[in-house]
Amino acid sequence: MDISGADLIRAACFLGAGIAMGLGAIGPGVGEGFVGGKACEAIGRNPDEAGLLTRTMLVAQAVSESTGIYSLVVALLLIFVV
């Protein structure tokens, strides 16, 4: 199979997209899980403040999500734009 330059670049783009989204999902997954865990623990200590604690948890998880979104954007760029 003779591989042209353009083909090689496309192939590398796809591989890069997969690696980007794959490895990029590790961090936010663990981080958001940790936030959720501590939120459950906090609710266990203080069940009456559940609303405030849940809201804070969601905000924290959304912020931790940001690097995951960067990975998603880079992966989509690699697939469709580059």
Added chain:
Amino acid sequence: MEEIGSVPQWVFNIAGHQMVLNKETLIMTWIVMAFWVLFALLATKTTKLVPNPLQSAAELLVGTWDDLVKDSLDLSDRRYFPFICTIFLLFWISDMLGVIPFLSEPTKDINTTLSLGVMGFIVAHYSGIKFKGFKRYLKDYCEPIFFMMPLNIIGELAKVISISFRLFGNMMGGSIIILVVSYLIYSLVLPPVLYAFFGLFIGTIQAFVFTMLTLVYISVQIK
């Protein structure tokens, strides 16, 4: 070993479209249904104050699930209880059917688990719309931030897929493991232990998990 890939099927044509039915799955499901109908008839034949063993078993099952449904749903009427309890009964005996010679689990087929998963999904969302009203139901998809809406929608579909595939994967995996190990060790000693582990132990746990998750998803939609 070749029987891993083959699925016995009935194929027939209706109005130009091809209908494919998995023969083995259908027959096994009918056997499970027959078992429970028979059990129900025998257990409730003569309801005495001091129950016979079948009736006590039935009371145990019904009582446990009634408590679980009441804990999760906080409803004064028990509308969801028959549905939830039936799912558990169906899957519990289906998972254990493989232990009996010449029978196999209908939950080994993704059609069984997926159809009940979709059924639970429809019940949950229909209840959600009925209890909360259509507007609030739609608004809940935008929790906590508007951008989460596509993720929430995919998350709901993911719930259906995850409960169905979990039960399917466990049962299919168990039956294939038993097949391969029996082939490797010439069916000596080990297969009954494996059947007990995968069919009885893991089958019960996974049936319970499927039912509890359906119950929890319904309760999340209603609240």
Added chain:
Amino acid sequence: MDAEFIVKAGQYIGAGLCMGFGAIGAAVGEGLTGGWANRSISRRLEMASPFTRTMLVGQAVAETSAIFALMVAVLLLFTDLSGNGICASAAAIGAGLAMGLGAFGSGIGAGYSSLEAIWGASRQPLVGGQMTTTMLVGQAVCQTPAIFALVISFLLIFGNYSGIPAWPYSAALIGAGFAMGFGAIGSGWGGGQAGGAACEGFARQPRLKGALTTLMLVGQAVAQTPAIFALLIALMLIAMGPKEGNLLVSCAMLGAGISIGLGAIGSGMGNGITSESACKAVSRESSVTRPMMTFMLVGQAVGQTPVIFSLMISLMLIFGNYAGPPTLPGAMALLAAGISMGFGAIGPGYGNGITAAKACEALGMQPDKTGLIMRTMLIAQAVAQSTAIYALVIAFVLMFVV
């Protein structure tokens, strides 16, 4: 190049991979056991010899997965597989990967069980004998993934591949090795942590032995599910792997193996730490025993969603239709789909496990707030799974749009 040389080369590489990876887990596990045994002895000098005995027994069980790896490595070194066709080379490499990586998690997990057993016995010397039983039961269940890996290795080594062309079936065999090898890590390690927590709980509250053992066994059994999925995919790749096809099919098979293999790590570990936390909570607050079982199961089940995504992607890659022309970009896209979903399920799986673990702990502190804590846990797990959903979306895009 003769097929014989290629096969032998594969065998030797496989043997190296097998023993190389296989030595890690058991050694770490035994080291943990030995270290904590010493600490326990320093706490209770008069119990030095029972502790040493328990330590040796625990270490012996942790050793079993390394012994499996040694067995497979020696088999690979000295059996002549060159009569089995050229795919035997890839089969040997796959077998080495499967057993080597598969021994990793079980070795460390078994070490956790025995270290908690000895440390617990140092705090509660009178339960020594029963503690050993609980420890052995916990260790035995967490050896299960290593046994799955052994079964796959044997199937790979002793298969007859004569007449089958090298590719794509070799890719399917290596994919099977990846799937079972990586897939066994999380479940073995996680199961071991659950066993350790049961031993610790037993030391705290000896009268809770039955409840703790049941909770541990159920939790470990559910934590084995990702390894069962990996075994399923490995068996499908071996038994139903395509005997003919082009580069697309090869990369799809590799991708399928990587997807479920890596994907099972996170959920396996996550389920294990959930079960660990459940056992610990029950030992501190025995009134939550009944609701804790349900709670732990729900937390574990939802935490398995990422590995189920991986299973789905693996199944789609195996049963996909690859009629198009074998271009390099197309093939890389399929491989990248597997990589994306495989790595992408590690983090969310482990994170969901942490959430569920802390939720079990919270339930121990507030036994009557089951509904509130469960709802919070489910919301947190659902949000933490969003990156797994991104990886799933990218995998779909790579498989179908490109």
